[in-house]
Amino acid sequence: xxxxxxxxxxxxxxxxxxxxxxxxxxxxxxxxxxxxxxxxxxxxxxxxxxxxxxxxxxxxxxxxxxxxxxxxxxxxxxxxxxxxxxxxxxxxxxxxxxx
Ligand SMILES: [Zn+2]
Numbered sequence: 001x002x003x004x005x006x007x008x009x010x011x012x013x014x015x016x017x018x019x020x021x022x023x024x025x026x027x028x029x030x031x032x033x034x035x036x037x038x039x040x041x042x043x044x045x046x047x048x049x050x051x052x053x054x055x056x057x058x059x060x061x062x063x064x065x066x067x068x069x070x071x072x073x074x075x076x077x078x079x080x081x082x083x084x085x086x087x088x089x090x091x092x093x094x095x096x097x098x099x
Contacts, residue, residue, distance in 0.1 A: 001033045001085050003065045013067035013092075035059035035094055037081040040071065057094045059085070069094055 004026035005011050006019035016026050036059060043054040055071040069085065069092040076083060076096035083096040 001031050001061060002028050003031050003061065003063075004028050005063075011063055011065040013061060013065050031062040031065065033084040033086070035061050035067070035083055035085050037071075037076070037079055037083070037094065038066070039079060040077045042074075042077070059083075059094055061085070067092065071095075 002015055003011055003013050004016040006022060006024055006026050008019060008022045008024065010019050010021040012020065015028050019026050038058045038060050040055065040057040043056060044052050046052045046054050055074060055077055056068065057071045057077065058066060058068050060066055067085065071077060071094040073096060076094060081096050083094055086093050086095050
């Protein structure tokens with residue numbers, strides 16, 4: 001899981017050239033894939049070409065980086081749920097740890 005960090009303390013998930021906070025160049029570092037669900041929502045009205053419902057989760061990674069991604073399993077929609085970020089077809093998904 002790659003994240004970008006800035007000297008101002010900002011951490012964003014994914015690769016970014018410029019800091020969204022201060023505009024300086026960011027450095028990409030590798031964090032583990034561990035993630036915790038901060039909050040979630042279910043979308044029942046989805047754009048054409050998507051299949052409803054879509055489970056969206058906001059997760060926190062190591063060092064406080066946050067990532068909004070999809071979750072495949074409704075059972076993983078739980079604040080504080082621990083899991084991993086997996087990449088499939090260049091998309092990020094949250095996958096809860098086995099309970
Ligand atoms: Zn910055």
